[in-house]
Amino acid sequence: MRDEEIHAVLRILRKEVQRWQDPVVGVVAKESGRDPFRILISCLLSLRTKDRTTAEASARLFALAADPATMLELPRQRIERTIYPVGFYRTKAKQIHEICRRLLDRYGGRVPDSIDELLTLPGVGRKTANLVVTVGYQKPGICVDVHVHRISNRWGYVRTNTPEQTEEALRKKLPRRYWITYNDLLVPFGQNLCLPVSPYCSRCKLTRYCERVGVAKSR
Template structure:
């Protein structure tokens, strides 16, 4: 079981392991653009969508417009065509226009930098809000997606039933120095090695610490 005595070594091992793989797409967009608005919109596009599809859709959209005012000047059809084939592309097209409208009318065109304000935007949940705060503004937060929720529980580091419970448990347990990078580390780790079904435990650098909670079969 992973404990706080081991978490530094565990995350160092994860960092070394993922260095050969593509980073999570929203983290890459944040690193390249340093733009919280692009992070926010790409987060919305990424929901229930594979990373490579999100990345390509984001690039097509940002070639057309990459600010709240210029995106709002596009028609819903133009946005839909740009972001297709992300999941629920028609709904996300409407959501993006509404988010841009609210950013302009309530926030002066600036993406807010607090969880509470971000949660007031249409289509923004705790995962997206935390990701914007952490990778968009480099402020403390813990983004919990399906990989972070699964792996944190699989390690035995937390024992929770939902991603929101995992976030709150991690806020109590995880040293703050790891908050910003936790999601960026665990997403590619979960995509490539610590998979939902039959993870590659024989190749895992932290296998000796992992409690393997819920693992019925592994490779």
């Protein structure tokens, strides 16, 4: 993909993704009025977990507590039972407690709006930090998950080996006006059409722009 073609690609994707359900963190953001705390916790729950499971676990947990102070009052074992069966639910329950304690001790209960500060919180990596910054605070950032990493490379827009390298490459070449929405567009595209194995290339409206890097078989 030539650099200048990204404009046409994202314009097409913006129309295409309307057919598919929003990623779970996007749903939580809309329902909560972009509450950074609920975005942070739902993103943590979503790691290594399917969207439906994450959505159900998030709803159960936020029905009990929707702010750091109230969440910290919940026994860890109750958080574990509430978020089960998300992946690594025991570890995540512990991280949720530690995050809430740190938010209250260091930030007055407010979720920080900088990537560097978010990365100091237990269990928070660059994907989660960027998502909180972009979705929760509408500040520039590029959230790179497995879909964004895979598709950006499949297109030939970047040539990287890790999500961290992809984020760095995108920060250098992706026009800044697309930073916040890039993840929102590529995640549903990757979940529904541009699958990791055997993507639906015959249904895709981006084939003329895509180099199909690493695609051995398609439908």
